[in-house]
Amino acid sequence: MITKSVFGNAVFSDKISEALGSVQFPDGPTNLYQPIKYILSLAGKRVRPQLVILGADLFGHSNIEEVVPASVAIEYFHNFTLIHDDIMDKAPLRRGQETVHQKWNEDVAILSGDALLIKAYEQLAKCPAIFVPSLLTTFNKVALEVCEGQQMDMDFETLESVSEEEYVNMIRLKTSVLLGGALEMGAIIAGATSEQRNKVYDFGENLGIAFQLQDDILDAFGDPATFGKQIGGDIIVNKKTILHILLKEELNVADSEVFASILKMTSAESSEKIVQMKGLYEKYDVLSKANALKEYYTQCAYTSLSQIDVVDKRKEELFSLADHLMYRAR
């Protein structure tokens, strides 16, 4: 087991970069494969593929080569969702660069996204044959749930009101199940029992929910110097974040009217809109409530990891990952 911090884990990182770099795409049709190479070149932190390797490493599987195809499959799937989600969200930029539908067009983005999803399954077919049926089942379940989460997210935009429960379920599906699934796929290749696989899945899923809640919190209350995005971006676009939802549940009649009027403020009044909304958040102590919820899911994640039946030393990487993700910029 390698015990360096996860994002600094040079061995895992190098393996993933090498694997992603070594896959050959056909030369043509150019409009099908260029967008795929492009999105993969906008390298993110590669958290998800590392989770696959960490899931295997947790259960003592030391043959990284055997785990790499599943790891690449997860990264391809994630990038497929980025291409298609960006169309639906009409996003012009991704990781500071033009999105695929912006750089080419929507048809190209639809079809190259489809091809990238199929390329993910191509990687699954390269996993050790004995584990392929099981990996496929887990991957399909998670992939379908991610689609469900994306559909819910879009549906929520036009809903008058979304409950805390519905919201947590949406972020669970849209973003967290993939983290759990990535870890579980690693555990499958390591030959872990289904009970142990479920535990590491739960760790990933709960950590993902906590991370997403934290993202909502930081968007309004983060440190501008370290957050990396504009503070208050969600408030400006009336996004139904956990802060928005928790606030709306508590508002008295008079403040409901204030809240409604804040939502109607124009983009010219952005700064004032952020100040006023944060004023309501503070009045109703929404930050504490959101932090409590985040803590709840963080603790659920830690509990699941604690219960996994391997020596503590093997868990160090994942505990350190959780610390890294949850206590950044706080």
Place this chain on the structure above:
Amino acid sequence: MITKSVFGNAVFSDKISEALGSVQFPDGPTNLYQPIKYILSLAGKRVRPQLVILGADLFGHSNIEEVVPASVAIEYFHNFTLIHDDIMDKAPLRRGQETVHQKWNEDVAILSGDALLIKAYEQLAKCPAIFVPSLLTTFNKVALEVCEGQQMDMDFETLESVSEEEYVNMIRLKTSVLLGGALEMGAIIAGATSEQRNKVYDFGENLGIAFQLQDDILDAFGDPATFGKQIGGDIIVNKKTILHILLKEELNVADSEVFASILKMTSAESSEKIVQMKGLYEKYDVLSKANALKEYYTQCAYTSLSQIDVVDKRKEELFSLADHLMYRAR
């Protein structure tokens, strides 16, 4: 082996309908699963799922239940391509009913298509475990080629000129490989050798090319009473069909100008446009050349089927299917 005509094969048809009808989709999100149920309800002829069963039947596999999930996977995949292709083609109608993006919207069509592709892989995971890696490899290869074919088809629209070879390759990828792949997946489940699998794949692929060439021919020269679509539809929209491509290769300088002027005729001049273009087709004997090409691929298909190492009686269904497809409305 059941020897009734393929589309009248009540046992296979019933099994497929039953299987398609018995798959439960979650209730929600409604906007994700309703479009899937809708597209599947616009029942086509279900040729592709029957091919999977026929591919297994050819090699003496009598347990239809074992073949049904792969058969459903192929039908799901086909319907996924319909949903996404209809967005790209801006098609308002499919099988006489509104297309998914027309009935809902493009975002719903993108995402429900994605989910349906994943549902296809969910069916693959239900196949006999020992064959899953092999089925997955064949399915992935074919699925990716279908995407390549669709991209080429879109690219061709804006190309000044497309060669006969490029065109045949495009239709091979866009429509024919799936027929070959469907048959091959059946053969895999029947435990056929890779040589025999390749033969039945070749039969399907060549038959698919021949069928598509025939479709181009019938669009201009079919009997309006039996063709089912408007005669000359391809001519009206300047579609680069095999007739268009073969003609363009042969035109003398003067007729090249006539051809260019026909292409510029407006929708108000549709009837005249069809008459003039068919005049050129006749002058250059394009119909004979296209028919010869179609016959070539039909014969390739028959040859592959003949070479398969099973008793002739087992091949009757597929020969009858080929006859049915190739000598319809002629």
